[in-house]
Amino acid sequence: MVGRGPAAVPHIHQHDAVVVGAGGAGLYAALELKKDLGAESRVAVISKLYPTRSHTGAAQGGVCAALGNTEEDHWQWHWFDTVKGGDYLVDQDAAEIMCRDAAPTIIDLEHLGMPFNRTPEGLIDQRRFGGHTRNQGEAPVRRACYAADRTGHAILQTLYQQCIRREVTFADEFQVLDLVMPDGADGRVSGVIALELATSELHVFLAPVVLFATGGFGKIFQVTSNAHTLTGDGVAIAFRRGLALEDMEMFQFHPTGMYKLGFLLSEAMRGEGGFLVNGQGERFMERYAPTMKDLASRDVVSRSIYQEIAAGRGIGGGDFVHLDVRHLGADVLERKLPDMTGFIRTYFGLDPLHDLVPIQPTAHYAMGGIPTDVDARVLGDGIARRVPGFYAAGECACVSVHGANRLGTNSLLDILVFGRRAGKAMAGDAADLPAPARDLEAEARIAGTLADLLTSDRGERAAVVRDELQVEMFRRCGVYRTGPDLAACRSEVAGLRERARTVRLDDHGSRYNTDLADAIELGFLLDCAEAAVTSAEARTESRGAHARQDFPDRDDVNWMRHSLARRSASGKVDLTYKPVVVTEFQPKPRVY
Amino acid sequence: MDIELRIRRYNPEADQAPHWETYAVTADATDRVLDLLHQVKWHTDGTLTFRRSCAHGVCGSDAVLINGQNRLACQVLVRDVAPTVSVEPVAGLPVIKDLLVDMEGFWAKYRAAMPYLVNDDVPADGLERRQSAADRDLYEDTSRCILCAACTTACPVFWTNPDYVGPAAIVNAHRFIFDSRDTAHEERLELMADADGVWRCRTVFNCVEACPRGINITRAILEVTRQITNVEAT
Ligand SMILES: Cc1cc2nc3c(=O)[nH]c(=O)nc-3n(C[C@H](O)[C@H](O)[C@H](O)COP(=O)(O)OP(=O)(O)OC[C@H]3O[C@@H](n4cnc5c(N)ncnc54)[C@H](O)[C@@H]3O)c2cc1C
Ligand code: SF4
Ligand code: FES
DSSP states (O other), X not given: OOOOOTTSOOEXXXXXXXXXXXXXXHXXXXXXXXXXXXXXXXXXXXXXXXXXGSGGGGOOSOEEOOOOSSSOOOHHHHHHHHHHHTTTOSOHHHHHHHHHHHHHHHHHHXXXXXXXXXXXTSSBOEXXXXXXXXXXXXXXXXXXXXXXXXXXXXXXXXXXXXXXXXXXXXXXXXXXXXXXXXXOTTSOOOEEEEEETTTTEEEEEEOSOEEEOOOOOGGGSSSBSSOXXXXXXXXXXXXXXXXXXXXXXXXXXXXXXXXXXXXXXXXXXXXXXXXXXXXXXXXXXXXXXXXXXXXXXXXXXXXXXHHHHHTTOSGGGSSOEEEEOGGGHHHIIIIISHHHHHHIIIIIOOOTTTSOEEEEEXXXXXXXXXXXXTTOEEETTSSSOEEEEEEEOSTTEEOSSSTTSOOTTHHHHHHHHHHHHHHHHHHHHXXXXXXXXXXXXXXXXXXXXXXXXXXXXXXXXXXXXXXHHHHHHHHHSSSEEXXXXXXXXXXXXXXXXXXXXXXXOSOOOSSSOHHHHHHHHHHHHHHHHHHHHHHHHHOOSOBTTBEETTBOSOOHHHHSEEEEEEEOTTSOEEEEEEEOOOSSOOOOOOOO | OEXXXXXXXXXXXXXXXXXXXXXXXXXXXTOBHHHHXXXXXXXXXXXXXXXXXXXXXXXXXXXXXXXXXXXETTTOBGGGXXXXXXXXXXXXXXXXXXXXXXXXXXXXXXXXXXXXXXXXXXXXXXXXXXXXXXXXXXXXXXXXXXXXOTTGGGOHHHHHOTTSOHHHHXXXXXXXXXXXXXXXXXXXXXXXXXXXXXXXXXXXXXXHHHOTTOOOHHHHHHHHHHHHHHHHHO
C-alpha cells in the first residue's frame, strides 16, 4: 500500500476516452461515450472526489426546460431570457442550442430514472425561478423542473447510477495535475497526468480524446456557496498550458447566501413566494425591479442588497438583510424546501416558519472558463484554433451560454446539454485522431514539482496564503468593483503568487497526503484569481455580474465582446477580445 | 469558547498503533466540528487527514464518530458537543490514515444492489414516463441518501459480519424497488433476500439514529422484507 512516490516511473493506462470530473457534465458525457463507442469501449472517468461527492450534488432549486407542463411556455422565451439575463454577452447560437435541446434532455434524464416531482397528472412538475419569464418579460413563468430542493443531488445520483449500469470505468480519488501534450504547446491533447491520492503515485491516462469537466473555482472568494474542493484545477491547468480563458471577470454572486457561512439558500425560496426585507422591514426589491421584484436576475438582486447595506438599511445597520419565508407555511417549507429548512435550523438555530433568515450575497458561479465551440471542443486561442483531442464542458467551460450573468437553473441545464454533446463529439472525433503518445517533458516537470513540494519545510502554510487570497478577492473583486481596487487586488494576488512559491508542508508522506493537495490547489486558485482580476480591471464598463462603480453603464459600442486571457511565455497575462455572437436579439436596456 | 479537541490519529507510515492526540482550540459556539478539524489541519498540524467537500451536509464525505456517535463533522455545531470533543474514524471499515477510512467495500455493496433504474422502454409519445405524486412518495425518503456510510458503520450486525450488505445498500435497493418505473423489481428483491441481505437486520435502530438525512432506514428495510415475503407468497 505504501507508495513509491512521484519520482518513480508513472503507471500508464490506455483508454478510448478520458473524462476528468464526475459531476453532471462529466458523467453525462461518459454515458454518451459508452453509448456511442459501444459497451466494450474503455471509457474512464477520473475524479479527485468519489463521484457522488461532486458539487453538482449541492445544486438545489431546479433545472429548466420550457416543457409547458403547468402553463404555456416556449423554448424561444427561454432563449430570450437567457440572453437578457446574461446582459447580452451570451453567444446566441450556443444559447439557442441549449434552449432547444432542453426539453429532450430533461425527458432523457427522466427516462434514466431522475426522481422529478410530479404534477397531479403525473408529469414533471415545474416552479418559478429568477429571470425566467413569459413572452419576453411579461411575468414569471414556471420553467424549473425539480426534485424537491435537491435537484442536483438527484441528477448526480441518476447519472452515476446509470454509469454503474453501463460499466464506465472509474478512477476515484485521482487528482489530475496536467495535460498530456506530446506535440508541444500548440499541439493536440492525448491524455492526462494524475496523482493517485491514496499513494501519491503518478499515473498517465492516455486517450485520443480528453474532456475536462472539473467544475468551478468559487474558492477564490472568502464567502462562497462552493465546496472546499472547487479550486479551478482544470481551468488553471489549461491556463498554464498557454490556452485562453474566456470572460474570467464574470463571476456570479448569489443574493441569498447564509450570513457569514456562504452556504446557499436556493432561489426556489423566493420562487415559492419568499421575499427580502431590509432593516426597516421594507420589501426593497419592489423599488429596484418593479415587475420581477425578488425574482429579478441574481446580479440585480445582489447589487440591490449591497445598496441597501451601503445606505445603512441593513439589519440593525449591519452588513446583511433578511429573507422572509414565514408566510409560505409548514407544507411548502417541509415538502418543497426541506433541505433549506434543515440548513436554517441546523446552522442558524432558527425556524423559518417563525424567524427571519439573515442572508448576504455569496460567490456562487463562474460564467467564464475554458472557451469551447458548441460541441465542447476547446478553442486554444479562444477564437478559432481547436486543440485536437481536448474538450471542456460544465462550469469549467465557457461556450458561452451565460454571458455576464447566469440565470438560475441554467447551469444544470448547461452541464447536461453540453456534457452530452461533448460525449457525442468525442465519440465522433476519436477515430480521426492520431494514436496517443506520452509527454515525457510534462511527466518530468510534474514529478519534479511534487518532489519539491513533498520535501518543502520552509515558508508559510498554504492555508495562510489561501485565506489572504480569499479575503482580498471578496473585498476588491466582488459584487462592486473599481479600477483602483482591482489594480491593488491584482498586485496583491501577484504578491501572494510569489509567497506561494515556497509553502511549507508538514506531511511528507505518500499516503493520502491532503497537505500536498492543499498546496497544489492553492496554486490553481491563484491562477484563476489572477486571470479573473486582470480581465476585470480591463473591462471598463458594467455588465451583468461585473459592476464597476467607476464605469456604471453598459457600453455596447466598445464592450460587446468576450475577454480572452492568456499566460504569455514571459509569464504575463495578455488580454485579447472576440465579438459576441448576436443572431436574434439586439441589446436592449435591461429592466426587470 | 475553549475546546479540548481529542482526535484519534493513526498514520501507518509512521505510527505503530492508533493513539489519541489532544489539541486546544478556540471556536465560536456556532462553528462546526469540521471547522475545528480544519483549524488543526491548516494552522497546527498539516498531517491531519480526513475527507470533506461541501461543508454543509450534502456530499456525504465526512462521517466520523463524534463523542461516540456517527455524525457528519460539517453538521455538528460545537456548542452541542463542547467543551470536550472527541473525533475518531467510523467503525467497521479499515482505517487508511487518521479519520480517513477505506470505502471500497462500502461502494462494492452499493454497486451490487443494482442501484439504478432498469427500464429501456420509453413512452410512445416520446415524453416523460408518467408517475403519480403518490407513487413517487413511496421512494422519496430513500432517494435522499447521500452515501455517507454513517448507517452501515453504526450497525452492530455489520461489525460482526462484514459480509452483511448493510443498511445503506438496502436503502438504495429500496429506492428502486419502490419506483413504479422500474422493471428489475424481482432481481433486486432476490439480491436482498440473500443470506447476507435484509434478514440479517436485527432492528437495532443504530442506523436510523446515525443517518444525517433522517431517513427512516428501519422502515425501508421492513418494507423490502415485506415485498420479499409477498413475492414468495404468490
Ligand atoms: C449550492 C449550489 C446550488 C446550486 N443550485 C443550482 C440549481 O438549482 N440549478 C442550477 O442550474 N445550477 C445550480 N448550481 C450550479 C451548478 O450546480 C454547478 O454549476 C454544476 O453542478 C457544475 O457541474 P460540473 O459537472 O461542471 O462540475 P462539478 O459537479 O463541480 O464536478 C466537478 C468534478 O470535477 C472533479 N475534479 C475537479 N478537479 C479535478 C482534478 N484536478 N482531477 C480530477 N478530478 C477533478 C471533481 O472531483 C468533481 O467530480 C448550484 C451551485 C451551488 C454551489
Ligand atoms: S441512509 Fe443515511 S446514513 Fe446511510 S448512507 Fe444514506 S444518508 Fe448516510
Ligand atoms: S463535507 Fe459534505 S457532507 Fe460534510
